[in-house]
Amino acid sequence: MTSGTDRAQLSSLLIWLLAALVITAVAAEPEGTADDTPSEPWGVNQLMSELGHVQHTKARFVERKYLKVLKTPLETAGTLEYDAPDRLVKRTLEPKPETMTVAGERLVIESQARSRSLRLGDYPVLGAFVESLRATLNGDLAALERFYRVTLEGGPQRWQLTLTPRDPKMSALIESILIAGRRGRVGRVEVRETRGDRSVMTVLEDTP
Numbered sequence: 001m002t003s004g005t006d007r008a009q010l011s012s013l014l015i016w017l018l019a020a021l022v023i024t025a026v027a028a029e030p031e032g033t034a035d036d037t038p039s040e041p042w043g044v045n046q047l048m049s050e051l052g053h054v055q056h057t058k059a060r061f062v063e064r065k066y067l068k069v070l071k072t073p074l075e076t077a078g079t080l081e082y083d084a085p086d087r088l089v090k091r092t093l094e095p096k097p098e099t100m101t102v103a104g105e106r107l108v109i110e111s112q113a114r115s116r117s118l119r120l121g122d123y124p125v126l127g128a129f130v131e132s133l134r135a136t137l138n139g140d141l142a143a144l145e146r147f148y149r150v151t152l153e154g155g156p157q158r159w160q161l162t163l164t165p166r167d168p169k170m171s172a173l174i175e176s177i178l179i180a181g182r183r184g185r186v187g188r189v190e191v192r193e194t195r196g197d198r199s200v201m202t203v204l205e206d207t208p
Contacts, residue, residue: 059204078093089101164177
């Protein structure tokens, strides 16, 4: 992945992997959180704990990609799925079908035209991102902080988590990632790229 097209594809992969991370919070909301007063102080540690309890989840998404060269955003829609400990699937249904699957050390990209299988070890930035993602899905805040500077603002009813990449190669692509939600539910993910482009993903209700 060295050409401009490959760079854009790598950026897209990083974005959907991050989205797969945050949808776990949708399924992780514990029982009894309707009360505005949490049983213990709410913060990053509690949010990560909720993430770490998820074994399987699936949700719908709508993503809008804002490019400086286009007047209107590009829109895609589909489903995201996670199975502990390391399987992630993004199925784009509109505007054209495509499936991306990460399992173990391989990434498989399938479309109507062709199928590609990549070894994560051949793409250090992507591989590092996947490892940080898997650590986060296991609720390992220390591992997440090795890859990002983590800032949480707001309270349990309205919070925003900002992730800023530490790795120079990753930060060459991604400026910051903003995740917003209420308690254990994520509603919006915005990825800001260094070139000025950005992606906004809205996470919809869980699917069976």
